[in-house]
Amino acid sequence: xxxxxxxxxARAARVVLHDLSFTLAPGERLGVLGANGAGKTSLLATLAGxxxxxxxxxxxxxRPLADYPxxxxxxxxxxxxxxxxxxxxxxxxxxVAMGTYPFGGLAPxxxxxxxxxxxxxxxxxxxxxxxxxxxxxxEQQRVQFARVLVQTLAAHRxxxxxxxxxxxxxxxLDPRHQVQLLQGVAxxxxxxxxxxxxxxxxxNLAAQWCDRLLLLAQGRVVALGxxxxxxxxxxxxxxxxxxxxxIPHPVLAGAPLVLFAAQVPx
Amino acid sequence: MNTLxxxxxxxxxxxxxxxxxxxxxxxxxxLVVLALCSxxxxxxxxxxxxxxxxxxxxxxxxxxxxxxxxxxxxxxRIVFAIVVGAGLAISGAAMQALFRxxxxxxxxxxVSLGGALGAVGAIVLxxxxxxxxxxxxxxGSLVATFAAYRLGSRQPGVANLLLAGVAINAICASVIGxxxxxxxxxxxxxxxxxxxxxxAGASWPMLAWxxxxxxxxxxxxxxxxxxxxxxxxxxxxxxxxGFALRRLRHRIVILAALIVGPLxxxxxTISFVGLxxxxxxxxxxxxxxxxxxxxxxxxxxxxxxxxxxxxRLIVTPAELPIGIVTALVGGPFLLWMLTRRRA
Numbered sequence: 001x002x003x004x005x006x007x008x009x010a011r012a013a014r015v016v017l018h019d020l021s022f023t024l025a026p027g028e029r030l031g032v033l034g035a036n037g038a039g040k041t042s043l044l045a046t047l048a049g050x051x052x053x054x055x056x057x058x059x060x061x062x063r064p065l066a067d068y069p070x071x072x073x074x075x076x077x078x079x080x081x082x083x084x085x086x087x088x089x090x091x092x093x094x095x096v097a098m099g100t101y102p103f104g105g106l107a108p109x110x111x112x113x114x115x116x117x118x119x120x121x122x123x124x125x126x127x128x129x130x131x132x133x134x135x136x137x138x139e140q141q142r143v144q145f146a147r148v149l150v151q152t153l154a155a156h157r158x159x160x161x162x163x164x165x166x167x168x169x170x171x172x173l174d175p176r177h178q179v180q181l182l183q184g185v186a187x188x189x190x191x192x193x194x195x196x197x198x199x200x201x202x203x204n205l206a207a208q209w210c211d212r213l214l215l216l217a218q219g220r221v222v223a224l225g226x227x228x229x230x231x232x233x234x235x236x237x238x239x240x241x242x243x244x245x246x247i248p249h250p251v252l253a254g255a256p257l258v259l260f261a262a263q264v265p266x
Numbered sequence: 267m268n269t270l271x272x273x274x275x276x277x278x279x280x281x282x283x284x285x286x287x288x289x290x291x292x293x294x295x296x297l298v299v300l301a302l303c304s305x306x307x308x309x310x311x312x313x314x315x316x317x318x319x320x321x322x323x324x325x326x327x328x329x330x331x332x333x334x335x336x337x338x339x340x341x342x343r344i345v346f347a348i349v350v351g352a353g354l355a356i357s358g359a360a361m362q363a364l365f366r367x368x369x370x371x372x373x374x375x376x377v378s379l380g381g382a383l384g385a386v387g388a389i390v391l392x393x394x395x396x397x398x399x400x401x402x403x404x405x406g407s408l409v410a411t412f413a414a415y416r417l418g419s420r421q422p423g424v425a426n427l428l429l430a431g432v433a434i435n436a437i438c439a440s441v442i443g444x445x446x447x448x449x450x451x452x453x454x455x456x457x458x459x460x461x462x463x464x465x466a467g468a469s470w471p472m473l474a475w476x477x478x479x480x481x482x483x484x485x486x487x488x489x490x491x492x493x494x495x496x497x498x499x500x501x502x503x504x505x506x507x508g509f510a511l512r513r514l515r516h517r518i519v520i521l522a523a524l525i526v527g528p529l530x531x532x533x534x535t536i537s538f539v540g541l542x543x544x545x546x547x548x549x550x551x552x553x554x555x556x557x558x559x560x561x562x563x564x565x566x567x568x569x570x571x572x573x574x575x576x577x578r579l580i581v582t583p584a585e586l587p588i589g590i591v592t593a594l595v596g597g598p599f600l601l602w603m604l605t606r607r608r609a
Contacts, residue, residue, distance in 0.1 A: 048506065050502060050505060050506075069510075070508055070509065070510045071508040071509075071510070072508075073508065074506060074507055074508025075508065078506065079502075079503075079506040081500070081502055081503060081506075084499060084500060084503060085499075085500055086498055086499050086500070087366075088366075088368070088498045088548075089548060089552045089553050090495075090498065090552055090553050090554060091552060091554075094495070094552070094554045095499075098492075098495060098496055098499065098507060099507075101492045101495075101496060101507050101508065102507055102508035131552070151507070
């Protein structure tokens with residue numbers, strides 16, 4: 001289990017996130033919301049073990065995250081960064097196969113099976129035989145998603161705790177693929193007990209697809225809890241500095257629907 | 267238009283790509299053929315058809331002479347070309363992965379000009395034999411690489427290493443200039459030849475340690491193919507995939523310096539092989555290092571064997587410095603590649 005206690009994150013000696021405590025249970029999807037510069041990406045980098053915690057505790061399965069060797073950490077968590085940049089000519093299959101690297105010598109048929117499953121979950125099976133550089137931005141994003149899925153699923157034993165960390169995974173996707181990606185994450189959480197941490201900009205997608213939401217503003221926690229509890233006009237205004245209204249979702253029972261209602265200046 | 271066509275959702279027309287193994291075997295076969303052709307020609311022509319006869323007439327003075335030319339002059343030189351080409355090319359591929367830049371080459375971290383500085387310094391300070399010049403050159407490459415690496419990794423990110431390499435190269439070049447300015451006419455001639463690269467120093471005793479050294483270290487580089495693939499995704503991504511960045515960077519730089527340093531020490535500076543060959547191999551093969559590295563190794567050997575053959579063929583019975591041939595072919599090729607990419 002990933003557990004943060006009074007965690008502070010810093011970038012280049014500047015503290016960007018103060019005093020954050022939460023746990024991420026197996027199979028739980030935690031959404032992180034916040035305006036640009038609120039500290040979302042720094043939080044993700046710290047939780048991924050890229051940045052050392054500035055203060056406080058950060059444990060993965062009871063062991064300090066900093067004690068994990070890089071290679072071992074890669075077998076416990078996968079990260080999808082915001083804008084992967086790959087400018088060399090690789091095939092889609094070669095990119096997705098990189099998800100098996102932390103596990104060294106997987107049997108060829110085992111990794112072929114994994115890659116096929118991940119491509120399927122990411123709705124990228126039709127892209128399997130293409131060259132990565134010939135794909136559109138959204139297609140590349142789906143392929144990268146398939147890569148981290150392979151990393152999350154490879155050699156996974158039932159009950160073993162693993163985390164999937166996604167930094168704005170839906171940014172370059174069309175609505176159908178946004179939903180499809182989040183459905184994939186939900187399925188993994190339900191069927192495999194994979195925990196997921198999603199940095200999102202779309203409040204309504206987050207409300208619909210996350211079990212809990214963490215709202216950040218100016219490096220501090222505004223709220224942490226179930227979407228229906230934390231998505232209040234007051235919280236949203238603190239986070240985004242925009243007037244917001246929350247109404248019951250007309251289709252999805254029990255889900256809140258957030259509307260930002262700033263007047264267009266004439 | 268091209269990009270539009272390839273983006274269409276319909277199953278894209280798949281360009282036929284030869285399998286990596288086929289390319290590898292083809293390159294190996296080509297290398298053997300080329301090596302035999304190169305051995306047959308030169309100031310004294312020894313057609314392949316006559317080779318068997320040379321050994322069936324052990325007492326014949328002409329046969330003895332031809333045998334000696336083949337065994338003591340041509341073959342060591344060709345093996346030397348193979349080893350140097352292979353080492354330069356694979357180090358180039360590793361550097362390009364490390365810097366995530368297809369225009370990187372081993373010289374970027376100071377290994378070539380550092381070696382040149384060591385050799386030029388030794389020559390101008392009075393050394394005559396390769397036994398002194400080569401160790402001086404090797405020491406020069408290691409010191410320059412070490413300096414560039416230490417100064418360049420004070421801060422994270424590979425850009426600093428690149429800039430430190432540029433600075434070290436500039437310093438080396440200027441000190442080489444000072445030495446060259448101070449050199450006597452004889453020394454000048456000596457160091458000019460050295461600067462242009464030459465395979466004339468080939469001998470079996472030298473190859474007996476150089477070949478296993480270069481091939482062994484190349485095998486260690488090939489072992490890191492996964493890490494190099496991961497680096498192509500980005501430094502953060504490589505770390506997410508479980509590769510300890512500092513250690514990896516450390517290892518690649520050390521291996522490349524240990525491969526290229528001795529090559530510079532015994533063959534001088536031979537440009538463009540480390541830059542162009544990995545590029546050429548990537549065109550049909552793609553950038554998967556699992557196959558890119560072994561294929562680059564053979565392709566580099568092939569390229570330098572060819573360059574050596576050309577260098578000996580053009581001005582028989584003399585020879586052009588091989589560095590001139592590689593730069594003469596590599597320069598225009600690089601320009602073509604750059605303009606093609608824009609198109």
